[in-house]
Amino acid sequence: MTTRIVAIGGTVNPGSTTEQALRLAAASAATGGADLQVFGGAYLAALPHYGSEAHAKGNGSELVEAVRQADGVLIAAPGYHGTISGLVKNALDFLEDLSKDERPYLDGRAVGLIATAYGDQATMSTLFAMRSIVHALRGWPTPMGATIRTYRGLFSPDGECLEDRARMQLELVGQQVARGARAFALAAAEPGA
Numbered sequence: 001m002t003t004r005i006v007a008i009g010g011t012v013n014p015g016s017t018t019e020q021a022l023r024l025a026a027a028s029a030a031t032g033g034a035d036l037q038v039f040g041g042a043y044l045a046a047l048p049h050y051g052s053e054a055h056a057k058g059n060g061s062e063l064v065e066a067v068r069q070a071d072g073v074l075i076a077a078p079g080y081h082g083t084i085s086g087l088v089k090n091a092l093d094f095l096e097d098l099s100k101d102e103r104p105y106l107d108g109r110a111v112g113l114i115a116t117a118y119g120d121q122a123t124m125s126t127l128f129a130m131r132s133i134v135h136a137l138r139g140w141p142t143p144m145g146a147t148i149r150t151y152r153g154l155f156s157p158d159g160e161c162l163e164d165r166a167r168m169q170l171e172l173v174g175q176q177v178a179r180g181a182r183a184f185a186l187a188a189a190e191p192g193a
């Protein structure tokens, strides 16, 4: 049985700390051999607005299809003015295309959340906003959500996290997504499921 994990997030900045945090948690989630797909800042920046003509032409369908198949999802967003950035929210709006599925939106998926910001207040308010979104989409947020204060030097140039507090949170969120994803995949494989 293969579990499938999809990681979504980042910013338009090259070397985005949000995306680095996402990739660290995703690597932790995939340690046991899960199938992993990452949609980082560059992909999100190329998405049209949800509901636009470009969306109607099929842009964003890879993201929708990946989440459709997923057992676990990781989402990382920066706090912009105290809440989730428009870039990441627009990507999540595409999950509306799963509304008519047998498993709609984020139903039956473990969802790990990562909020980054300069200050504690925005990391927390952004995490809470993300949890509300996941609940609205019928997803199952993991018990641990990561709140990461960002600054120059949090990650080394090769992507290593240099702060124990941040690294431990990200690894734990990844592990919890892997655990939840395995449980959902097993349940789906049961006869009569």
Ligand SMILES: Cc1cc2nc3c(=O)[nH]c(=O)nc-3n(C[C@H](O)[C@H](O)[C@H](O)COP(=O)(O)O)c2cc1C
Pocket (backbone or CB within 6 Å): 010, 011, 012, 013, 015, 016, 017, 018, 019, 078, 079, 080, 081, 082, 083, 116, 117, 118, 119, 120, 122, 123, 150
């Ligand atoms: C438009 C904008 C608004 C922001 N608002 C906040 C904020 O309200 N509180 C805060 O602590 N940081 C704020 N920040 C800092 C971002 O959270 C920070 O740039 C982000 O965590 C780093 O992301 P990146 O390295 O992935 O680009 C803001 C940044 C931008 C660009």
